[in-house]
Amino acid sequence: MKTTILCVLWLLTTALTVYSQEKFTLSGTVADQANNETLIGASILISQARGGSTVTNSYGFYSITLPKGEYDVLISYVGFETIQERISLTESMTKNFSMVEKSATLGEVVITVDENKTRIFKPEMSVNKLPISTIKKMPAVMGEVDVLKSLLQLPGVTNAQEGASGFNVRGGSVDGNLVLLDEAVVYNTSHLFGFFSVFNSDVIKDLKLYKGGIPANFGGRASSVLDIYQKEGNNKEYHVNGGIGLIASRLLVEGPIVKDKSSFVVAGRGTYAHLLLKLADEPNSAYFYDLNAKLNYRFNDKNNLFISGYLGNDVFDMNKSLVNNYGNILFNTRWNHIFTDKIFSNMSAIYSDYNYGLKIKFAGIDWKSNVRNYNFKYDFKHYLSNNLVLNYGLNSIYYQFNPGTIRPFDETSGVLPDQIAKKNGFENALYISAEQKLTDKLAVSYGLRYSNFQRLGKEEVSTYENGQAVVYNPEFGIYEEGVPTGTISYGKGKSMASFGNFEPRLAIAYALSDDKSLKLSYNRMSQYIHLISNTASATPLDIWAPSDKYLKPEITDQVALGICKTSQVIAIPWRWKRSIRR
Known part of the structure; x- marks a missing residue:
């Protein structure tokens, strides 16, 4: 373990000295021409430059550094027409590209790990991506496109249990999946006990599932990361769309606040079957509703503000004798700032709350519980050269766990009010990683994350x-x-237990031919919060609990090996995964 950490640190130190020659930088954003939505993962290829390629980040930003000269710049993205433009690079310059969506429709939606040939040689493995162009063409079931159920088609991903929307990745548990919506943690991903997911496909912009080779900027879970971003809204013109299904209906409204500068998007869904039951004098009901909202403001070329939120709730009512309700509340404020044409930053302040409750008349109990966190992140992407990119940042999360507030069901109940001891935790992390092209055939991604968890009184x-x-x-x-x-007895804010772990990450890609590469990845993950359950899959009434003296963190080491081709992955049937508690 110590040898691995020293090797990673040596590589990072060596990488910083590689770039010394003065060059010029081409940077900017890639967006959809129709609505100015930035495109995540668009490929930028410079045909005349050795190793001259990059992809846009999570906010559509790119940066590539090249010697002085003239270059043919090729911009490609799945579902959009390719752009080819001649650029004369005599000084550092900002160049934004607008892409036009292809008019032809796909006959069949195929989910692949790598959509573009350039990604075959990227040191990234066990990653599945669904861009907006693919999501738009996915088939709807009962009027709804469920992106989570589509993930179940992928190798290594299985349903947690019939009738549940939770999923397992490569033998991991449900609570081992870090699910993010605009960087906010989602603790329960289901509506109506798994018949629908909490993600409205109309408002999803991009989706990535990391099953292995997880980058150092992610942590806190032992199995996988599902990273989802919402649309920013059309800043050119107003649009309204929706749909009516057998069980639920949806509506989306988007448009400019200040044209070409600021926009909003609001999307809502809800079921109405319970209304029909009431008309039939049926006392039982089950329904859900959710609301997604996001607005952004572009102050200038270097500063952008994003504010997004989500509110969802489910109610299951059996004639007031048994009432179960649960839901997520998410809120996120993000500030993008470009320090230079080579340094992109994102600062986020995030709030997540998952509440769940149960009323049982015959037991005379009204039970409510929740888990809440306050999250601060500051991430940097540093484009040192066209062959070397650094990522570094910090993350702090303060957790509040309420295992249960117990009250009498009504005035006739014999249950006495009670409060199960609330729990608190504080998780901090620092990380640094690099993505480097060593030769024309060899590319590596390596990094180190240090996480610390404090269990607090x-x-x-x-x-x-x-x-x-x-x-x-x-x-x-x-x-x-x-x-x-x-x-x-521990006083308020006093440390009851402390855990710290180094988490090295490594991925290697070696080109075997023009359309084939060999890939190897390793990652260590540490998980400090756990789902306490007596069933095979997550249910709304499961309890989240922090690590402490008796409930140790879960540490997972995973190694994966595979051969990638332009349109598919030929997986070598060899993977190694180990999870321990210590």
Whole structure:
């Protein structure tokens, strides 16, 4: 482990000295001409330059550094017409490109790991991407396009359980998936217990699933990362679209606030089957609704502000005798700033809240619970040269866990009000990574992340004999509570337990031919919050809990190997994955 860390640090140090020759930088954004939506992952290829290629980042920004001269610049993106333009580079310049969507429709939607030939040689493995052009053409079931269910077609991804929208990746658990919507954590991805996902396809701009080779800017989960971005809204003209399905309907409104400078998008969905049940004098009902909203403002070429949010709720009511409700609330403010034509930054302040509750009349109980976090991120992308790009940043998350607030169902209930001890945690991380082309055939991505988790009071914690909170009873073949020996009281904000882990990341791509490459990846992930469940898949009533003295963090090491071709991946049937708690 120490040897791996030293190697990563040596590579990072060496990389910083590679670039010394003065060159000029071509930078800018790539967007959809029809609505000015920036395009994520668009390819920029310079045919005359050795290793002259790059892709746009999560905000459509690109930067490439080249010697003085004239170049043919080729811009390509799935579902859009390719742009070819001659550029005379005599000084650093900003050049924005607008792409036109192809008029021809696809006969069949095929989900592949790498859509463009240039990505075959990118040191990125076990990544599946669904750009907006593909999402638009996905078939609808009952009037709804469910992108999560489409992911189940991918190798290594399985449904957690029939009737559930949770998913497992390469044997990992449901809580091992980090699901992000505009960088905000989504704790439950289902509506109506899995019949719908919480993601409205009308408002999704881009989706990426990392099953392995996870970049150093992601952490906090042990299995995979599902990174989803919402549309920014049309800043040229107003548009309204929607649809009516058998169970649910949807509506989206978008348009400019200030033309070519600011825009908004608002999208909502809801079911109406419960209304029909009421007309039939049926006392039971089940329904959901959700609302997505986003606005952005472009101050100038170097500063952009994004504000986005999500509100969703589900209600399952059996004649007021049993009422179950749960939902997500997300809010995010992001500021993009370009320090120079080689340094792009994004600062985010994020709020996530997942609440769930259950009312049971015959038990006389009204139970409510939630998990909430406040998240701050500051990420930098530094384009040192056309062969070397650095990513670095920090991330801090403060967690609040409410395992349960118990109240009587009504005035006739014999249940006494109670509050299960609330829990708090503080997770911090620093990371740095590099993506480097070493030769025409060899490209590597390497990085290091350090994460630290503090379990915070106020709480009174029991102590147990031999430090074992749970012991195995061989006579009955079950686990039981350990033998209590006393309690320890921790004051508010006091550290109850502390964990720290180095998480190295490495990916290698070696070109075997013009359309084929060999890829190898390794990543270590640390997970400090866990889903406590007694079922095979996630349910709305499961409890999230932080790591502490008795519930250790989960550490996962994963290695993957494969051969990539232009339109497919031929996976060598060899993967190694290890998860431990320590």
